Structures are given as C-alpha cells and as structure tokens.
Amino acid sequence: MTTKTFVLFPSLGVGHLNPMVELAKHLRRRGLGVIVAVIDPPNNDAMSADAMARLAAANPSVTFRILPAPASPDPGAHHVKRNLDTLRLANPVLREFLRSLPAVDALLLDMFCVDALDVAAELAIPAYFFFPSPASVLAVFSHLPYYYRNAPSLREMDKAALIRFPGIPPIRNVDMLATVKDKESETTKIRLYQFKRMMEGKGVLVNSFDWLEPKALKALAAGVCVPDMPKPRVYFIGPLVDAGKKVGNGAERHACLAWLDAQPQRSVVFLCFGSQGAFPAAQLKEIAHGLESSGHRFLWTVRSPPEEQSTSPEPDLERLLPAGFLERSKDIGMVVKNWVPQAEVVQHEAVGAFVTHCGWNSTLEAIMSALPMICWPLYAEQAMNKVIMVEEMKIVVPLDGYEEGGLVKAEEVEAKVRLVMETEEGRKLRERLVETRDMALDAIKEGGSSEVAFDEFMRDLEKSRLENGVRS
Numbered sequence: 001m002t003t004k005t006f007v008l009f010p011s012l013g014v015g016h017l018n019p020m021v022e023l024a025k026h027l028r029r030r031g032l033g034v035i036v037a038v039i040d041p042p043n044n045d046a047m048s049a050d051a052m053a054r055l056a057a058a059n060p061s062v063t064f065r066i067l068p069a070p071a072s073p074d075p076g077a078h079h080v081k082r083n084l085d086t087l088r089l090a091n092p093v094l095r096e097f098l099r100s101l102p103a104v105d106a107l108l109l110d111m112f113c114v115d116a117l118d119v120a121a122e123l124a125i126p127a128y129f130f131f132p133s134p135a136s137v138l139a140v141f142s143h144l145p146y147y148y149r150n151a152p153s154l155r156e157m158d159k160a161a162l163i164r165f166p167g168i169p170p171i172r173n174v175d176m177l178a179t180v181k182d183k184e185s186e187t188t189k190i191r192l193y194q195f196k197r198m199m200e201g202k203g204v205l206v207n208s209f210d211w212l213e214p215k216a217l218k219a220l221a222a223g224v225c226v227p228d229m230p231k232p233r234v235y236f237i238g239p240l241v242d243a244g245k246k247v248g249n250g251a252e253r254h255a256c257l258a259w260l261d262a263q264p265q266r267s268v269v270f271l272c273f274g275s276q277g278a279f280p281a282a283q284l285k286e287i288a289h290g291l292e293s294s295g296h297r298f299l300w301t302v303r304s305p306p307e308e309q310s311t312s313p314e315p316d317l318e319r320l321l322p323a324g325f326l327e328r329s330k331d332i333g334m335v336v337k338n339w340v341p342q343a344e345v346v347q348h349e350a351v352g353a354f355v356t357h358c359g360w361n362s363t364l365e366a367i368m369s370a371l372p373m374i375c376w377p378l379y380a381e382q383a384m385n386k387v388i389m390v391e392e393m394k395i396v397v398p399l400d401g402y403e404e405g406g407l408v409k410a411e412e413v414e415a416k417v418r419l420v421m422e423t424e425e426g427r428k429l430r431e432r433l434v435e436t437r438d439m440a441l442d443a444i445k446e447g448g449s450s451e452v453a454f455d456e457f458m459r460d461l462e463k464s465r466l467e468n469g470v471r472s
C-alpha cells in the first residue's frame, strides 16, 4: 500500500502554526506523508516569519512549502478580514501547488482557511479542519450562525447577561468573543461566514481530549450545535503539544533555562502571554510591584506596550518597569524580552505556577506539565477559554480586574501568586492538574480515546476516498 500524503494548510500566527506542526509530527509518527503549506508571512508579520524559521529548524522530519501570497486588498481592514482575504487570495497558488503533487489524500485546514474548501472541491480532495482552540469554543462557533438568526446583537445586551450555547456553561456577555458582538458589523458577518463554512468540511479534528470537555463532546457529537446545517464529524485527537527539547546542557540553550536550573524545585512563577500579549506601561509596573511583594521567584516575558510595538519592538525595561526593580529582584527574578522557549520552560521542574493569557496551546502545554495556572485572558477567544477552565476543568485561578482592559492591581497579582504558591487551595489546584495531565496521557496512549478517534478519522477518510473516487 502506498503511503498517504496529507497537505496541512495553517493560517498565519504562531498560535495556529505551532499546533499545525504538532499535527504534522503526529502524522509523521504514523508513517504518513505530510507537507505543511504555509503562506509566506507578509512583511509586517515578523512574528510569523520568525516562528516559521524556528519551526522549520526544529522539525527536520516535517516538509514545509512556502507559498507566495498576494497582499490583502484592504490593508486597513480588521485583522480577521485581512487574514481571511489573504488566505482566500492564496487559493490559486494553493491549487497550483496541490496539482503539482503526484497525490494528495487529504487537505487539513486551519479554522481560518475556509475558502480553501473551494480548491479542495475542485480537485476532489477530502478537506477536514483542524481546530486549535477548545472544543467548547467550537461548540459556540458552530452554533453562532444559528443563534444570531433570532437573537439581538450581544452589543445591545447587558454585559453580565448569560449567553447559552449547547455544550458549554452559560457565558457572560463580557466574556464572549469581541469580534462577534455587533451583529450588523462586517467583522461579525465575516466570522459567521467562517463558522458556517467550517461545518462544510468532512470533519473537524480538535486539539482536545474527551475527558477534558465531555459536555462539548456530547453536544458536538449529537449535532445539537448545528441544528439545521450539515454536521461534520468531530474527532478529539489531542492534546498535540510541543514536547520541547529534553532539558539538558546544550550550548544553544536559552539563558532562562540555565537560570531555572539554579532555582529550587517548583519555586518560580512563570509569566508569559502567548505570541502577542503585551501590556501598557502602567500595567507592567503593577505586575512588577505584585511580584516583588509576593517575594516569590519569577521568570517574566515582557513585550513593549501595544502602542510602542511598531516603533520599539525591543522593550526598554529600565523605563517600563518600576525604578530599581530589575536591580532589587536580580537574585530571584529574570525578565526576558519578547520570547522564551515556553514549551521547555513549562516542563522545567523549577517552575511552580504559570500566569497565562489562556491561549489554548499554552493551556495544553501547562496541562502536560501539570502546572497550576493563574489566568488573565487578553484577546481572541481567551475569555471564553477562561470560563471552561474555571467552571468545568477547574485548572486555573482567575485574576480579577482585567475585564474590558481594566488594570489588574499589584495587590491582586500578589494575592493570586501567594494563593497558588503557598496555600492549601494552591496544593489542591496542583493535584487537579496532576489528575488532568494523567488523563491527557491516557488519551494519547495506545488505545486511548484520542488515538481511537484518530483511527476513526483515518477510516472515515478512507471511506470517503472510496466513495468519491478522489485523485490520488
């Protein structure tokens, strides 16, 4: 039997590239042929370009193909529209690329690559989506086009109003995705289009596991999220997470790992906010004061405030942090500019807690390291992630005060750091994370739920290939 070839098509952004590469590695481990076709990051997307270079260097077993993409026709538009426009305009190069391959057995698309469905249909290639956020969020996204048929704009409703979707606890309006709040806006219409089209794929592979999100699994499997639309099959195949390099003594190791080596076990609070998280100077100062008063060791990734990023991508730490902070904390803390090798950091035994923005990759990485989290949602679907992480998964302690761009006070940072690092509640949280990590390991071991789901996906794919007589 010939080896199957999968083409993976991620959208831009580290939070989407990283998990797609994990999926590629998952397929490679099963002996499948994989090509990750990536749109050449536009000039202003240095973060995606850096990530691409890093991922290609770190994963020699994965074949990457860079596809040139025309610039968005509307550079001033909302980033969601720019992203979807760029990806749609890449259809001709994607088509040419797919045609140039001797065989393609399936196209695996990121959630933003919905217009690539047209290319897949034209070339008779089965297309599936890979969803890198929680399944509970997929339940909301898939239901939103239906929800909005009869409901008023979220923008018109009270911020505390509870919005109900199948498969997820009621979500306060204030925690809903910002880009879908105004029913009449172009951005919401684009997102509803995106969510509807995601349901046109043959199935959705989700980077989660049964035990973690049983309600979402039930709702998605029963089709109640999309009552009168096609119901793609949903496969929970995760967690697919970067296992990081083995923490050793290689000369190329990041300085923060060497610093962690010198710290006591579970003594360090790690603060890192995804690929884009950045705070105004006033907030950075509050965090610094809070860490200092807690007395705990810390490793903190700091970026320039949002308004300074285009002019000063390197944060000026002396100016942004409180006077004397770096000097006073030099024995117990390390501040790193812009980027740390997070997958390795979270696995380091010196790390005892993680202050996170609730990005799903960060969350899964923390789960796999049984690392208690303090959560501070910032953008995208993170506030929705927080709802399930607090109420269902019970794997985080939320910070107060961040909502709607509010300032989180130093006292709050100190209190939550102390809670996780010093109290009985913190100890219980760690136990819950150990249980969650063990269940994740169960899901991905041979015969585990995620492996079984992946086998089902392969069987369904084969069935649909035979039914449709695909080109391969």
Ligand SMILES: O=c1ccn([C@@H]2O[C@H](COP(=O)(O)OP(=O)(O)O[C@H]3O[C@H](CO)[C@@H](O)[C@H](O)[C@H]3O)[C@@H](O)[C@H]2O)c(=O)[nH]1
Pocket: 014, 015, 016, 018, 132, 133, 272, 273, 274, 275, 276, 301, 338, 339, 340, 341, 342, 343, 358, 359, 360, 361, 362, 363, 365, 379, 380, 381, 382
């Ligand atoms: O200094 C850093 C910062 C981040 N990372 C890695 O970058 C990824 C970040 O992913 P994630 O935690 O999911 O955050 P975002 O980059 O913000 O990801 C976007 O994509 C995710 C998946 O859809 C969503 O859950 C997020 O809300 C969305 O913002 C993770 O693998 C991190 O390990 C590093 O290695 N070093």
